[in-house]
Amino acid sequence: MVSQFEYSQIAHPDEGQQLGNILAQCFLNSQDEIEPYFNRIGRENLRIIREGEQLVGGLAMITMGQWFGGQRVPMTGISGVGIAPEYRGTGAAIAMMQYTVKELHAKGVAISVLYPATQRLYRKAGYEQGGIFCSWEIPTQSIQVREQPLRVKPVVPINHELFHDLHQQQAKLNNGNLDRNQAIWEQVILPNDQEKLYAYLIGSPDQPQGYIIFSQNRENDGSSFIGLRDWVVLTTAAAKTFWSFLANHRSQIDKVRWKGSVFDFLTLLLPEQTIKQKFIERWVLRVIDVPQALEKRGYPLGIQAELHLEVRDDLLTENNARFILSVANGRGEVTRGGKGELTLDIRGLSPLYTGLFTPHQLKLAGQLDATETALLSATQLFAGSSPWMPDFF
Ligand SMILES: CC(C)(COP(=O)(O)OP(=O)(O)OC[C@H]1O[C@@H](n2cnc3c(N)ncnc32)[C@H](O)[C@@H]1OP(=O)(O)O)[C@@H](O)C(=O)NCCC(=O)NCCS
Numbered sequence: 001m002v003s004q005f006e007y008s009q010i011a012h013p014d015e016g017q018q019l020g021n022i023l024a025q026c027f028l029n030s031q032d033e034i035e036p037y038f039n040r041i042g043r044e045n046l047r048i049i050r051e052g053e054q055l056v057g058g059l060a061m062i063t064m065g066q067w068f069g070g071q072r073v074p075m076t077g078i079s080g081v082g083i084a085p086e087y088r089g090t091g092a093a094i095a096m097m098q099y100t101v102k103e104l105h106a107k108g109v110a111i112s113v114l115y116p117a118t119q120r121l122y123r124k125a126g127y128e129q130g131g132i133f134c135s136w137e138i139p140t141q142s143i144q145v146r147e148q149p150l151r152v153k154p155v156v157p158i159n160h161e162l163f164h165d166l167h168q169q170q171a172k173l174n175n176g177n178l179d180r181n182q183a184i185w186e187q188v189i190l191p192n193d194q195e196k197l198y199a200y201l202i203g204s205p206d207q208p209q210g211y212i213i214f215s216q217n218r219e220n221d222g223s224s225f226i227g228l229r230d231w232v233v234l235t236t237a238a239a240k241t242f243w244s245f246l247a248n249h250r251s252q253i254d255k256v257r258w259k260g261s262v263f264d265f266l267t268l269l270l271p272e273q274t275i276k277q278k279f280i281e282r283w284v285l286r287v288i289d290v291p292q293a294l295e296k297r298g299y300p301l302g303i304q305a306e307l308h309l310e311v312r313d314d315l316l317t318e319n320n321a322r323f324i325l326s327v328a329n330g331r332g333e334v335t336r337g338g339k340g341e342l343t344l345d346i347r348g349l350s351p352l353y354t355g356l357f358t359p360h361q362l363k364l365a366g367q368l369d370a371t372e373t374a375l376l377s378a379t380q381l382f383a384g385s386s387p388w389m390p391d392f393f
Pocket of ligand 1: 027080081082083084087088089090091092093094095115116117120121124
């Protein structure tokens with residue numbers, strides 16, 4: 001890759017300062033907000049791009065995991081991608097993303113995920129739609145769930161470590177959910193200006209069956225809502241308790257908002273379809289290392305199948321090859337070679353891998369080509385619940 005730009009870690013404190021200035025301007029933040037962000041992420045996880053002596057922009061890497069098929073896949077989240085306005089349109093961002101993807105590959109990372117402000121840029125680095133970030137809203141009066149089988153107990157002060165194990169139990173059953181790292185956890189419990197967060201364990205404190213973390217807010221029109229920061233519901237009793245606890249706020253709170261899957265099972269407990277989608281976005285994923293990514297995720301149990309893939313990847317030549325994925329007992333093994341019966345660009349592999357779209361839908365969208373047998377095997381292997389996550393980074 002020949003580039004006019006140089007990519008590196010931060011070597012001097014003044015580079016951190018300059019990057020802080022650029023990102024503050026890019027994301028309409030104050031300098032005061034950037035400092036804690038850098039501290040949370042860790043300065044060693046920041047990358048910068050320079051043209052000669054001039055710092056042009058940068059980004060942050062967040063090392064964590066993501067659950068697919070009940071297994072944890074090593075994933076690096078990318079956040080804070082920003083280029084100084086005077087350097088925009090010069091190819092700086094795409095150069096930086098390409099360097100980043102190469103660095104992640106060299107480190108043995110399987111996949112990478114980010115929230116794209118523009119898809120065009122990230123598609124050029126091999127990212128494609130992978131899953132959903134979705135927020136729901138319900139009028140509190142309409143929840144109407146009265147039965148509360150479990151007690152709820154306030155958690156004061158809010159220490160996120162108390163919630164890790166419960167979160168893990170839920171996340172591993174939901175394709176696309178994160179194995180959060182410290183930075184993401186800190187973000188979950190970080191109050192915004194003037195905001196007070198409340199946390200409750202659902203069930204007995206020694207054997208909790210879920211939890212709920214929320215703030216109470218007022219809109220400009222005077223109406224009020226509870227905004228759920230995070231929730232976990234592991235049993236039916238916890239699901240009923242979750243709703244009745246929220247419904248008990250109805251004398252003062254007009255609405256409840258939470259993040260969940262597009263097909264949120266919690267809403268099946270409600271008497272009527274009074275939920276409204278508040279917003280929906282799609283995060284994008286890049287398969288960084290094809291064999292690693294395919295071997296690290298889980299597959300449906302009871303399926304024994306072989307899939308012969310041919311992947312095109314212009315950026316990472318190691319991925320630009322034929323692979324055989326052999327699956328048995330819920331796990332996959334990858335060897336190089338094979339007949340290449342399902343051909344696709346590295347981008348097409350993202351929504352196939354996560355299960356966002358079926359192989360048939362991806363074929364219709366021009367993202368892959370396959371023999372009938374390969375299409376059937378891929379449909380069985382990548383079937384699963386719709387991929388989503390409640391976290392934004
Ligand atoms: C988005 C941003 C990083 C792009 O930086 P840049 O250096 O101008 O991007 P590049 O010159 O490398 O462009 C790479 C490709 O993305 C496209 N692109 C860049 N910004 C785009 C935008 N806002 N909308 C649509 N396409 C865009 C370019 O057209 C180019 O594609 P092309 O070669 O096919 O024309 C920059 O505008 C920025 O810092 N914005 C403010 C912060 C932000 O939104 N960051 C993204 C967070 S996910």
